[in-house]
Amino acid sequence: MKRPLGAQISHMLKDRGVDTIFGIPGVHNVEMYRGIEEAGITHVLARHEQGAGFMADGYARATGRPGVAYVITGPGLCNIMTPMGQAYSDSVPMLVISSCLDEVSALKGQLHQMQDQRAAAETVCDWSVEAGTAHAAYQLIDRALVEFKTQRARPKHIQVPIALAGAPADAADGLIDVRYVPSVDAGQVAELAARIAAAHKPLFVFGGGCSKGAASGYANQLLERCQAAAFTSYAGRGVVRPDYPLLFGSSLSKGSAVDVFAQADLVVVFGSELAEVDIWREKLGYTCPMVRVDLDPQELADDQRCDLAILGDVSAVLQALADHAFDAKSGWEAEAVAQTRKVWRAQTDSDRPGIVPIVDALQAALPAETTIYSDMTQFAYTAKDVWDMPAPNLWHHPYGFGTLGYAMPAAIGGKIGLGDAPVIAIAGDYGFQYTVQELGVAVELGLSLPIILWDNGKLKEIEDCMVNAQIAPNAVIAQNPDFCKLAEAWGALSAHPDSLQALQQAVTAALQADGPTLIYVTPDILG
Incomplete structure (x- = not known):
């Protein structure tokens, strides 16, 4: 036709x-x-x-x-x-x-x-x-x-x-039935398995490339069998189950993470660019051999030099590794890992005071399976450091390009795709205004979408950057609207909780509402 x-x-x-x-x-x-x-x-x-x-x-x-x-x-x-x-x-x-x-x-x-x-x-x-x-x-x-x-x-x-x-x-030809059957080099996998087995303190890094398909399951099987310590990138959060005792979390960017890498006698990186936005320094800090597994050949030849590069599907390589036998002895100690994470959490709280308790309250109020979309805001930066994901592919953020205005429209797309599953957006007062008009779409479609709007009255991250560079803060404060009234003008619901308990109640109600709810949160919520 x-x-x-x-x-x-x-x-x-x-x-x-x-x-x-x-x-x-x-x-x-x-x-x-x-x-x-x-x-x-x-x-x-x-x-x-x-x-x-x-x-x-x-x-x-x-x-x-x-x-x-x-x-x-x-x-x-x-x-x-x-x-x-x-x-x-x-x-x-x-x-x-x-x-x-x-x-x-x-x-x-x-x-x-x-x-x-x-x-x-x-x-x-x-x-x-x-x-x-x-x-x-x-x-x-x-x-x-x-x-x-x-x-x-x-x-x-x-x-x-x-x-x-x-x-x-004329109409297009018929559908192409694509069957992707990734293959792995058995010899390379055997060599990697031998290196892991010989290591006393192996350290793994899992990136966003491990968040798809069955990769997470294979990664956790491998960790249990070889008792390696592990980091995830921000995009890889949830790949490793949060109760794994040797998980350092998504803290690659912490300055003292170099001390952890310096202890390792083998580093294996699965599906991570190790980009600037992952580590925020030039080098990871390892002095031992490093192996990289990635689907993209460009990542295998960057400045984070490796001794063995395996080009292939990360999930297939992890599956093949999980089939190998390992002597589950490790030089890493769970108590030391837990103490390191405790120190890093305190650093995060000190770097951006007052946000961690609000993050904890929000996490406690949400179903574990909630999908979260965040914007470039200090609330999200803090949360990504201290909030472990129970599964991969649950927290989405504009990691690399780092654009403002991402969270709410992306959450709308996510909610449309996921249907009844819980979805929330987390935005800052400045970035929210980049795409505020899309609130009309969420109202029009009747999406049950809580939108956490963090308003500290300024571009606080930029102000901090200027102060650290000994620049007098300039152009970091703008006139904001009454966000609750603005949301209501679109036909959305709004809430301005004055306590952490009220925040949790507002989130619970918003997840059950027949449309979007803007939940306006300011630093004085802590009293």
């Missing part, structure tokens, strides 16, 4: 498992909207393309399925480039399909015209390609979906010329 290509693309996506698209229609991409309802896809109307991109990101992180967004030529694509950059740095499968002008070389002054739209998008995603024919559009979509399943997941951009989107086209 022939349909305009824009409609055929929606039908193709539906056939390939896409049930939700985030975006905003415009005069240039209306043909993309012709077939959405007919195909049986739910469209979520964002208030800004940045919000649409963060929603697609949050949906993808929560479900493991690609987040798909439709945007217009020029400014629409520019607006979603920040979420694309965030998805790139955090390995999130996002597919952005935009319209583009039919001719830009000879004809100037057109609506939404850019010098090179495709190239601009390419700076923040895996690849950005223009489809010149219907066949090319179908092939590119399938290429993106296959790569999401078989490679390191990163955003892709496909642009479709306006005239082509409205031109009649």
Whole structure:
């Protein structure tokens, strides 16, 4: 059956498992909207393309399925480039399909015209390609979906010329049944197993690459059998069960973590970039041999030099290691690990005073399976240091790109993907205002979504940075609205708890509400 290509693309996506698209229609991409309802896809109307991109990101992180967004030529694509950059740095499968002008070389002054739209998008995603024919559009979509399943997941951009989107086209070919069967080199795994068995104080680091599939289960089996000590990156929190006695937590960035690494006689890093945002220093601090296991070859040749590099699927390597026999003797002592964590917790409380007790109260009020989306705010920075996750893939944060405005729209996407499962957002007063308009989407959809808004009246992290650099604090205080009234103006509920108990009661009520609830928290909640 022939349909305009824009409609055929929606039908193709539906056939390939896409049930939700985030975006905003415009005069240039209306043909993309012709077939959405007919195909049986739910469209979520964002208030800004940045919000649409963060929603697609949050949906993808929560479900493991690609987040798909439709945007217009020029400014629409520019607006979603920040979420694309965030998805790139955090390995999130996002597919952005935009319209583009039919001719830009000879004809100037057109609506939404850019010098090179495709190239601009390419700076923040895996690849950005223009489809010149219907066949090319179908092939590119399938290429993106296959790569999401078989490679390191990163955003892709496909642009479709306006005239082509409205031109009649045959339907796409049938679904490609992709079976990803990762293989491992038995010899390399045996060598790694021998190194672990020979080590007296092996130390493992588990990154975000271990948060998918069965990797966490295999990681915990391996730890139990070899009694290695372990760190996780922030993105890897929950990979190691929180009651494992030799878990140092997500404290790679602590200055004295170098002393822990200096004690190890073997370090093994599974699925972590060991990037600046993971460790906040140049080197981990180890002097012993180091082994790295990663799906991305680029990570195996960076400045964190290793003695053995294993290129492969982390889950498959962990599974193979778990099948090896280890003598469960370790030079690490659980009491020493616990004491170190106690010291680090006190440091976190000292660095950002008054936040840890509020974090503890919030954690106690939430179901263990709650999925959390946080923004760039001191409340989240503190929580990530002291709040252990019971399972992987429950806390999502703009780790690498570090953009403000992420939490609420991403939580909306996550809530849409997870349905009745509990989801919350944690934002700061400044970052919340980047995407505050998306509160209307949560109201419109009736999402039970608690939004914890931490307001310390300033850009406190930046103020602290200026003070530490002996710079007189400047431009760190802005006029804030009455956030509770603002939320109510959108039709949301609001609460301003004056005690930790009241905070817990507000969170419990918000999880049961028929719409979003903004929970306004200030430092004076402690009295």
